[in-house]
Amino acid sequence: MSIDLSKLEKLAEGKTKIIYKNPDDVKTVFMVFKDDITAGDGVKHDIIEGKAVVDWQTNRDIFEYLNRQGVKTHYIESPQEKVSLVKKLDRKINLEVVTRRVAAGSILKWGNEEEGKRYDPPITQFHYKDDPLHDPMLDQTYVDYIIKAKSGTEYAKMVQMNEKVLIQLEKAFSRFDIQLIDMKLEYGIIEDDVYVIDEITGGSFRLWPYAHKNPHLNQPNVIKELNPEDRLDKDTYRMGGDLGMVQSKFGEIAKITAQFKNI
Ligand SMILES: Nc1ncnc2c1ncn2[C@@H]1O[C@H](COP(=O)(O)OP(=O)(O)OP(=O)(O)O)[C@@H](O)[C@H]1O
Ligand SMILES: [Mg+2]
Incomplete structure (x- = not known):
């Protein structure tokens, strides 16, 4: 499966991630990692090429581990590089x-x-x-x-x-x-x-x-x-x-x- 992000509706964009609507399921959203890094409450800001992929991997492996330990998390799966599918917040x-x-x-x-x-x-x-x-x-x-x-x-x-x-x-x-x-x-x-x-x-x-x-x-x-x-x-x-x-x-x-x- 390949997800064309340019066709999805953006719901929110923060310092390090963008949230897109999942057209097939109102109960989930796509979380997409960015190359941005910030510190000091956003005062220090840089872009590191490749950071998004590395963060996406770390995030995936940690959340999958926690889900296996029975922790209640929003994380479902990581269908494509830099993209995770998560339960939508109420x-x-x-x-x-x-x-x-x-x-x-x-x-x-x-x-x-x-x-x-x-x-x-x-x-x-x-x-x-x-x-x-x-x-x-x-x-x-x-x-x-x-x-x-x-x-x-x-x-x-x-x-x-x-x-x-x-x-x-x-x-x-x-x-x-x-x-x-x-x-x-x-x-x-x-x-x-x-x-x-x-x-x-x-x-x-x-x-x-x-x-x-x-x-x-x-x-x-x-x-x-x-x-x-x-x-x-x-x-x-x-x-x-x-x-x-x-x-x-x-x-x-x-x-x-x-x-x-x-x-
Ligand atoms: N499961 C979820 N459903 C919907 N939105 C989510 C979910 N998990 C995280 N978000 C939202 O994704 C947005 C982007 O995250 P990001 O970390 O880039 O924001 P940020 O600039 O750091 O701002 P924040 O201080 O809110 O984290 C945030 O508004 C965050 O609340
Ligand atoms: Mg944040």
Whole structure:
């Protein structure tokens, strides 16, 4: 099957993806990846040729893995390069849900958190998706208010699902001697239930390789067990790495997630 995107109606276009109507099924939409990369709430922006294909592959392999683990996601299949078929959202929840296993990035600024501190159980934070406001963190009552929760269980479901995804992905990456540091997901309502939506790609998490074989990861701070300088994720771009380097790191992630089908 070949899908001619030029004949489809565009429903939405964001920074990294375009959503098209599926003429054959009102309950699904096509999600098409773009070569754009952004950081700093959209202030930093570049185009990396080939990034769309690599993101599409990573996204496909991660979502297929999560679907096999029984996580409720919008993902159905990837019928053609750069194109995924997903369940259409009934309602978007305008949140980024972050779960952290190891302290890195913005959490270091919020107190006396030392880089490499390990959180067990992992910790989860909710951020309001709004670039001009810099995605402020929200508390549960405000999250419930935003969702206009009918059943009142959406918040708890998102916490539980985010933790489950972190743990499943942490397990998968550990097979390749890589630690999942933290991760952000987005959610929406489909047929009155909470689903993981959007994309999971190199910009969705931090990934640091193990510093040596058999690292001792069950201790209060794991920084000496890991090698942040060899990070595979979008921090390479945020920190000003050249675009070729960014693309090669994203390619490394795609090679790893391609092997998730065997685990
Ligand atoms: N299952 C889905 N059904 C319909 N729309 C979806 C689905 N999953 C994601 N989208 C939408 O796809 C659009 C494009 O995504 P993209 O990530 O490029 O946007 P963005 O510029 O990053 O904006 P956002 O901050 O909303 O993510 C977004 O509006 C997102 O809500
Ligand atoms: Mg987005």
